[in-house]
Amino acid sequence: MTAPQSFYHTSSPAGLSGIRAWLLTHDHKRLGLMYLAAVFFWFVLAMVLGLLLRTELMGQGPTIMGPEVYNSMFTLHGVIMIFLFVIPAIPAIFGNFFLPIQLGTDDVFFPRLNLFSWYLFMLGGLFAIVALFAGDGFPDTGWTFYVPFSVEVDSNVGLTVSAAFILGMSSMLTGLNFVTTFHRMRDRSMGLMQIPLFTWSLYATAWVQILATPVISITFVLVMVERILGVGLFDPDKGGDPLLYQHLFWMYSHPAVYIMILPGMGVISEIIPVFSRKSIFGYKAIVWSSMGIAIAGSLVWAHHMYTSGMSDVSVFVFSLLTFLVAIPSAVKVFSWVATMYRGAIEMTPPLLLALIFIYLFTVGGLTGLVLGAVGTNIHVHDTHFVVSHFHFVMFGGTGFAFFAALHFWWPKMFGIMYRFKPAYIGASLTGIGFLFHYVPMLILGLQGMPRRYYDYLPQYETGNFLAGFGGYLLCLGIVIMFVNLLMSFRQQQPAGADPWGATTLEWSVPSPPPLHNFVAPPVVASFPYDFTTVVERAGKGGS
Amino acid sequence: MIAHKESGERIDPTGIKIGMWLFLYSEIILFGGLFVLYAAYFHRYSESFAAGGEELDRLIGAANTVVLLISSFTVAASITALRLHQRRRCICLLLFSLLCGVIFLVNKYFEWGAKFARDLYPGSETLVGGEPGLNIFFGLYYIITGLHGIHVLIGMVLLTVSLVWVVSGRATAERYSMLDNSGLYWHLVDLIWIFVFPLFYLVL
Numbered sequence: 001m002t003a004p005q006s007f008y009h010t011s012s013p014a015g016l017s018g019i020r021a022w023l024l025t026h027d028h029k030r031l032g033l034m035y036l037a038a039v040f041f042w043f044v045l046a047m048v049l050g051l052l053l054r055t056e057l058m059g060q061g062p063t064i065m066g067p068e069v070y071n072s073m074f075t076l077h078g079v080i081m082i083f084l085f086v087i088p089a090i091p092a093i094f095g096n097f098f099l100p101i102q103l104g105t106d107d108v109f110f111p112r113l114n115l116f117s118w119y120l121f122m123l124g125g126l127f128a129i130v131a132l133f134a135g136d137g138f139p140d141t142g143w144t145f146y147v148p149f150s151v152e153v154d155s156n157v158g159l160t161v162s163a164a165f166i167l168g169m170s171s172m173l174t175g176l177n178f179v180t181t182f183h184r185m186r187d188r189s190m191g192l193m194q195i196p197l198f199t200w201s202l203y204a205t206a207w208v209q210i211l212a213t214p215v216i217s218i219t220f221v222l223v224m225v226e227r228i229l230g231v232g233l234f235d236p237d238k239g240g241d242p243l244l245y246q247h248l249f250w251m252y253s254h255p256a257v258y259i260m261i262l263p264g265m266g267v268i269s270e271i272i273p274v275f276s277r278k279s280i281f282g283y284k285a286i287v288w289s290s291m292g293i294a295i296a297g298s299l300v301w302a303h304h305m306y307t308s309g310m311s312d313v314s315v316f317v318f319s320l321l322t323f324l325v326a327i328p329s330a331v332k333v334f335s336w337v338a339t340m341y342r343g344a345i346e347m348t349p350p351l352l353l354a355l356i357f358i359y360l361f362t363v364g365g366l367t368g369l370v371l372g373a374v375g376t377n378i379h380v381h382d383t384h385f386v387v388s389h390f391h392f393v394m395f396g397g398t399g400f401a402f403f404a405a406l407h408f409w410w411p412k413m414f415g416i417m418y419r420f421k422p423a424y425i426g427a428s429l430t431g432i433g434f435l436f437h438y439v440p441m442l443i444l445g446l447q448g449m450p451r452r453y454y455d456y457l458p459q460y461e462t463g464n465f466l467a468g469f470g471g472y473l474l475c476l477g478i479v480i481m482f483v484n485l486l487m488s489f490r491q492q493q494p495a496g497a498d499p500w501g502a503t504t505l506e507w508s509v510p511s512p513p514p515l516h517n518f519v520a521p522p523v524v525a526s527f528p529y530d531f532t533t534v535v536e537r538a539g540k541g542g543s
Numbered sequence: 544m545i546a547h548k549e550s551g552e553r554i555d556p557t558g559i560k561i562g563m564w565l566f567l568y569s570e571i572i573l574f575g576g577l578f579v580l581y582a583a584y585f586h587r588y589s590e591s592f593a594a595g596g597e598e599l600d601r602l603i604g605a606a607n608t609v610v611l612l613i614s615s616f617t618v619a620a621s622i623t624a625l626r627l628h629q630r631r632r633c634i635c636l637l638l639f640s641l642l643c644g645v646i647f648l649v650n651k652y653f654e655w656g657a658k659f660a661r662d663l664y665p666g667s668e669t670l671v672g673g674e675p676g677l678n679i680f681f682g683l684y685y686i687i688t689g690l691h692g693i694h695v696l697i698g699m700v701l702l703t704v705s706l707v708w709v710v711s712g713r714a715t716a717e718r719y720s721m722l723d724n725s726g727l728y729w730h731l732v733d734l735i736w737i738f739v740f741p742l743f744y745l746v747l
Contacts, residue, residue: 109558109562110562113562172569176562177562179561179565180558180562184555184558184561185558210565210568212572213569214569214570214575214576215573215576217573218573218576218577219576222686229665229685231666231678231682231685231686232665232679232682233679233683238671238675238679238682239588239676240675240679240682241584244580244583247579248576248579248580251579
């Protein structure tokens with residue numbers, strides 16, 4: 001029997017060639033790679049913007065840009081990172097590529113809808129670009145588009161919120177597709193407790209996407225209506241209440257934080273057991289904690305609004321609920337650590353990145369508790385402490401999970417292996433740079449430096465300079481990682497079906513997988529993380 | 544947005560329906576955001592809301608409710624008709640449902656027109672200069688009924704596509720997911736109206 005052709009050589013629908021085979025494809029794997037290309041572009045752009053911002057802040061007073069440009073730039077950085085990188089990165093790229101394979105099937109349930117979601121994603125991106133160059137320039141409202149400023153300002157708020165609306169739609173439809181696939185396309189022999197944890201986390205995420213995204217859609221529609229018609233729903237002069245905007249906004253945007261982090265946690269839950277050669281500790285606890293985070297995380301939105309004049313009762317209730325979310329998150333962290341305990345650990349780049357994730361995510365989680373507690377929150381509200389906290393979670397968490405996923409699944413997606421040494425160097429530099437970048441911000445925040453300010457008092461200069469220095473280190477590390485990955489295309493070192501000794505279904509198929517994913521009908525293991533055979537194989541000297 | 548596996552051999556109507564229900568769910572949440580606003584402002588301006596309700600034409604509102612309810616029935620009946628191989632009846636019922644949609648929108652047009660004539664629209668002098676609660680009431684009225692009207696239009700487009708499919712023979716007694724899901728969407732439009740009607744027209 002000849003080796004099956006990979007999906008790169010077979011188009012779906014059949015008979016398409018060249019660029020059409022990509023742009024009209026129904027194949028979830030091609031769509032995953034198309035998302036990868038788009039997301040990569042946005043990530044690099046927003047990273048450069050972030051670096052420019054921190055460069056501006058390295059010295060007091062104007063250095064490389066004026067205050068208006070600065071305001072637009074941090075808005076653009078936020079909008080791109082949130083809506084075009086962190087939310088779509090893991091579900092749309094790795095979820096699309098691996099969810100069907102992990103479930104033992106050949107595609108998602110609605111393949112054409114999947115393609116449609118990609119076009120929505122691109123359209124949203126296009127709107128963002130148009131908003132950048134057309135008319136009065138990009139908004140300087142911050143990514144939160146708070147009223148009344150967002151309703152009154154002349155810049156392209158309308159276009160930008162339309163972009164976010166369309167991107168939300170794309171993310172919601174992807175979630176809908178995943179939930180349906182999960183229920184209807186799963187291999188018949190795969191019970192609920194035999195599903196890999198990455199897929200479980202995507203399932204929990206998909207529910208949050210379906211539940212929460214429409215709220216932001218309607219909120220953005222209202223911003224547009226207010227800009228066009230001036231109804232006054234959020235305008236105190238006309239009887240409206242601006243606080244309600246904040247409620248509606250965070251009703252989505254806080255759950256969105258879990259849309260961002262849950263898939264990352266799923267990635268880590270895959271990587272840790274593989275390189276510990278040991279079954280995941282607390283499989284069911286991890287599954288339930290994913291669902292727990294999805295539910296509890298939907299009920300904590302007003303912790304962004306402690307200082308906005310809510311009643312003390314609401315503040316108390318939301319603070320309590322916020323603390324509850326820490327429990328399922330900690331369950332996961334302890335499970336990962338317990339998985340490694342007495343495991344046969346094999347160091348590889350994805351594992352190193354996963355370890356950095358655990359460390360940074362834990363710091364992010366703990367600083368989150370500082371913010372969730374009302375007393376401390378009021379001290380550090382809207383300071384650099386907050387900026388640092390959410391970058392620890394979003395970047396130290398999701399960002400590093402994204403890098404880890406890239407290194408983990410790269411050989412599967414492209415069938416080639418990258419060099420380890422540069423990957424280690426890049427990952428370590430990124431980690432060290434990260435700490436240099438964000439720890440000073442924690443301290444600056446505690447000292448009282450507000451976020452989103454163009455300039456600051458002299459006592460904050462040292463911290464800001466250090467943070468900028470760390471930012472360059474961080475970006476250097478990322479560039480090394482990316483260049484190393486891209487260099488693997490030149491070296492063309494074949495990877496084999498299962499280079500890591502992993503047990504989930506995607507490693508039982510050739511790299512890269514054939515069009516219908518499976519050469520033979522998949523054999524579903526009674527437990528997805530049983531490493532007995534992997535360890536035996538290694539003991540016999542095979543690999 | 545209805546999927547057919549390319550091979551065409553594995554069509555799973557249950558799965559398609561799950562997808563549709565999830566989508567409908569997201570639509571409910573979309574309106575849910577507006578209903579949250581309604582609840583918060585009703586709490587604050589209950590008297591103005593009652594005064595605003597007096598301004599609305601209950602007769603047209605009730606007529607529209609009846610029209611939508613009847614159309615929901617005829618859509619459901621058209622699906623049954625198709626499943627019983629009564630294609631002609633199915634087509635007639637769908638045409639009638641579309642007519643109901645048109646009647647609804649025509650009523651809405653006259654209703655809005657009458658409000659505009661009485662200087663009750665976003666940004667009008669009566670509203671901006673008057674009671675803030677009344678301004679909010681009419682603001683929500685226009686946004687919610689407007690968004691609902693858009694959904695009526697989308698529902699009519701879906702029903703028209705289904706009608707074309709039935710006429711052209713693409714939807715059959717065995718494969719009627721498109722019609723089925725358009726019907727579900729139409730029921731959703733109806734359902735939302737069932738909430739909108741008392742909240743605005745019958746509020747006291």
